[in-house]
Amino acid sequence: MIRAAIERLGANTTNLVHELGHITSFGAATARGVARPAFWLLPRLVREIFDTGVLSLPIVLLSGVTVGMVLGLQLFWVLTVFGAETSLGGVVGATLVRELGPVLTGLLVTGRAGSAMAAEIAVMNSTEQLDGMKTMAMDPVRFVVGPKSLAMLICMPLLNGLFICAALGGTWMIAVKLLGLDSGIFFQDLYDGVDWEKDVVGTMIKALVFGALVALIATYRGFTSGRSAEEVSRATTSTVVTASVWILLADFVVTSLWKF
Amino acid sequence: MSKATRDFIVGLFVVAGLGSLAYLSLQVGGIETNGEGGLELTAEFAEIGGLKERAPVVVSGVKIGRVKRIELTQDLRAVVVLDVNARYQIPIDSSAAIRTEGLLGQQFVALEPGAEDALLKSGDKIAYTESALSIERLVGDFVHGNDLENEKKSEE
Numbered sequence: 534m535i536r537a538a539i540e541r542l543g544a545n546t547t548n549l550v551h552e553l554g555h556i557t558s559f560g561a562a563t564a565r566g567v568a569r570p571a572f573w574l575l576p577r578l579v580r581e582i583f584d585t586g587v588l589s590l591p592i593v594l595l596s597g598v599t600v601g602m603v604l605g606l607q608l609f610w611v612l613t614v615f616g617a618e619t620s621l622g623g624v625v626g627a628t629l630v631r632e633l634g635p636v637l638t639g640l641l642v643t644g645r646a647g648s649a650m651a652a653e654i655a656v657m658n659s660t661e662q663l664d665g666m667k668t669m670a671m672d673p674v675r676f677v678v679g680p681k682s683l684a685m686l687i688c689m690p691l692l693n694g695l696f697i698c699a700a701l702g703g704t705w706m707i708a709v710k711l712l713g714l715d716s717g718i719f720f721q722d723l724y725d726g727v728d729w730e731k732d733v734v735g736t737m738i739k740a741l742v743f744g745a746l747v748a749l750i751a752t753y754r755g756f757t758s759g760r761s762a763e764e765v766s767r768a769t770t771s772t773v774v775t776a777s778v779w780i781l782l783a784d785f786v787v788t789s790l791w792k793f
Numbered sequence: 794m795s796k797a798t799r800d801f802i803v804g805l806f807v808v809a810g811l812g813s814l815a816y817l818s819l820q821v822g823g824i825e826t827n828g829e830g831g832l833e834l835t836a837e838f839a840e841i842g843g844l845k846e847r848a849p850v851v852v853s854g855v856k857i858g859r860v861k862r863i864e865l866t867q868d869l870r871a872v873v874v875l876d877v878n879a880r881y882q883i884p885i886d887s888s889a890a891i892r893t894e895g896l897l898g899q900q901f902v903a904l905e906p907g908a909e910d911a912l913l914k915s916g917d918k919i920a921y922t923e924s925a926l927s928i929e930r931l932v933g934d935f936v937h938g939n940d941l942e943n944e945k946k947s948e949e
Contacts, residue, residue, distance in 0.1 A: 576796075579799070579803050580799070582803050582806070582807070583802065583803050583806075586803070586806050586807075587802055587803060587806045590806065626821060630817065687807075691806070691807065691809075691813070692810065694810055694811075694816075695810055695813045697817060698813040698816060698817070701821075723821060724821055725847075727817075727821045728822060729818055729822030733817050733818050733822035736817075737814070
């Protein structure tokens with residue numbers, strides 16, 4: 534019995550190393566594909582940016598405004614206790630730019646676009662479209678996975694910026710229009726509290742890292758999924774779960790390495 | 794949806810996204826633009842308290858620049874490098890003081906203009922400085938009596 538348990542542990546470890554190696558070489562192949570651009574792939578990229586970025590925009594903006602409003606409402610009353618409601622702008626700005634913006638955008642995009650990306654590639658795989666491409670000597674990693682990954686990498690920082698701006702707008706609405714904080718004080722404290730080099734560059738680095746992670750996990754899960762309907766749904770679910778966990782883990786790593 | 798419409802929407806999305814990043818960088822983040830700054834002054838202080846980089850530099854309460862760097866000299870005095878808008882003319886005998894906004898607010902550098910006709914140039918050092926007021930030290934002096942009295946007691 535003990536021997537069986539140890540065997541299982543050994544098998545799991547080997548599988549883990551095997552999968553890590555596989556995902557790394559898959560990522561490297563994608564990077565090589567993206568690094569060899571072709572002009573006729575550009576319409577494909579525009580299409581993918583539409584699917585990933587534009588279609589994620591409503592939920593990202595709506596969540597942004599809501600998160601900003603809630604932050605404004607909660608923090609305003611906490612800060613009022615210390616008579617420090619004038620520093621609301623800086624607190625909300627730093628929170629959104631450093632953490633909430635990139636992490637929530639990453640999670641939302643994973644749910645909205647990452648799952649769709651995995652499902653699309655998985656269905657292409659199960660209906661043997663990818664095999665068809667291979668038969669015609671077209672590399673599916675370069676022509677299918679490449680544009681999708683690049684679109685995710687481009688969209689994530691843009692959506693992150695839009696999320697943060699929408700959230701700041703939400704906070705402004707609550708703090709200034711509803712609770713009567715002075716608009717000038719709000720913006721002055723916001724501009725003083727957020728640093729370009731530390732905070733804004735940091736948020737873009739986070740967005741790029743999360744974009745790369747979501748793209749890699751979604752395309753890999755789709756590409757390696759089985760051919761049954763069940764396997765397609767499993768690939769989609771696994772994408773959302775794995776990518777969400779990795780976004781949160783990577784957030785901690787980037788935060789501790791970057792000079793926040 | 795026609796291809797042209799989709800291209801247009803994607804273009805709008807990219808422009809809006811880049812616009813939001815530009816707003817965050819230029820306005821919220823306050824990235825250094827060429828318009829501001831230009832006149833770099835240094836000032837030595839014995840105590841800078843809680844002064845931070847990017848703290849405002851003001852004259853008569855009007856912001857004219859910001860603290861660029863804070864360093865330490867060989868003899869362990871604090872050197873504060875100020876980045877002041879070059880269109881302001883600051884007399885050579887001006888003095889710099891570290892003040893606090895309110896009782897517990899953030900600290901800033903206040904310049905007190907002098908009377909000389911000669912002006913400070915980039916790289917110059919402000920000769921007269923007034924260190925940050927440490928509330929803890931004030932309370933300490935008040936509780937334990939001032940330094941002179943302590944010295945007398947220790948001599949007795």
